[in-house]
Amino acid sequence: MLNAPEPSAAGRNALAVIVIVVALVLQVSVANRLPLPGEVTPDLVLLAVVALALVSGSMTGMVAGFCAGLAADIIPPADHTIGRYALVYCLIGYVCGLASAEMDRQSLVPFFAVAAGALAGTVLYAATGMMLGDPRATWGTVSGMVPLQVLYDVIASPFVVWAVLRVTRRYERGERSRDRFAVPAARYRAMSGRGGGL
């Protein structure tokens, strides 16, 4: 898919990079500083990876996940072992990309994908921490964080997913011939619109 000789591949990749960088910067400089109850914050980077994977499939999803995770590992306030988020987001991007094929049939897939991704992301990240003996990732902390993390991610997901779709859709406007992308995007946009209105 990435090596397909279509004129828009480079443009779409650049778009994915922009989406990830914006999500990262918003994550560290806005989301992480919100004084939310429980001191848990929505994981915008994870949501961006999930959205990209749902729109463009598992190949884009996992490459985007890996790059986003690596960037999240080295962006300044990060203080954990390099590679942990890369591993976790790569897996999540891959799995959510597999689910993108199901999106035409099941309209609830995006929300399940976000919830499952948030759950898996927190638990996997904590698991890597426990394996490496990270004193921060204790069972008490993790079990307190997981439910809130999933809740916040699901609440924030319509906004992030809507933004990502908006960006990708604008880019793909005028390329109606490639219905493979147009159909899930349209369906998905309707979904997120309904979710935001709740």
Add this chain to the structure above:
Amino acid sequence: MKDTRRTRVVLSVLLVTALAMITADYRGGDHSPLGGLRGVGAAVFGPVERASAAVVRPVGNTLDAITDAPGERRRADRLQRDNQRLRERLRAGHLDQDRSAQLTRLLGTAGTGGYRIRAAQVISAGQGFEDTVTIDVGSRSGVRRDMTVMSADGLVGRVTRVGPATATVLLATDVTSSVGSRLEDSKEIGIVQGRGRRGLGNGGRTPLRFQLLDANAPIQVGQRLVTLGSQGESPYVPGVPVGVVEEIGNPAGGLTRTAYVRPFVRFTSLDVVAVVVAAPKTDPRDAVLPPAPAKPSPSASPRPSGPAGSPASGKPGRTGRPARPTTEPTSGD
């Protein structure tokens, strides 16, 4: 997916890369071969974060105002509009009054203790389980690793990583942080450790735990803590206020006694902080602590251990920060 085989190959390559990086970075510790990568991260994302912080600061302040006073929403809305207008006006004059006030207090605190500081602003915060923030000064401003970071209220943390224009601060509430501390008015020393995620799940009021090294030493609720100072004043300089003992753990016959501490600093809303670039020449002892509360404290007098019994430092009736002491404290150690 059409291209399943290729997808799987790429997936396994990426996963193996991630695992290899984790292994290399974990085994390397502080001298990790991937340290350069972090440097790249700081060099690339540091300026972006600074720019983004400048943009989102008004938004963040607005959100803070809303969440701090949920009951006064309408008033907050009105004030928010006013604020916005005033803030624009202030920015035009290059004078952020908030910041100026905080800086003045900060200078007061630093002046009291004799610290030489470099003021900084928090521009981003860490993700996951770590309590870290980025500040907008770096090696170009003379900030180096293992310098103490304080605010006008007290201890914030220490610098763990420095980029050209940004630095990463490990907050005192992080699980991996431990600070040598001393009870006010006594020589009893111990270690203040963070409880993680600003105290999540352990009651947000006492995100710090104080382990008193002498299990039989007297300790009371309401006693305050200052930093003891590390060897060579790095990473922690002496005399920075840490917090108040809120609760004393059960003396279950351990080698140490545990108390839970409410910090002076509100770690959820850090804004203007200061990096201590030079330690005071003499240990300020308890001089930097704010005036004791009006109610009779368990200790005999608010501040008897002021060196040479300096009467100027304990002026009653003053609200807020004490005036700069007329005599610089001259302590023996």
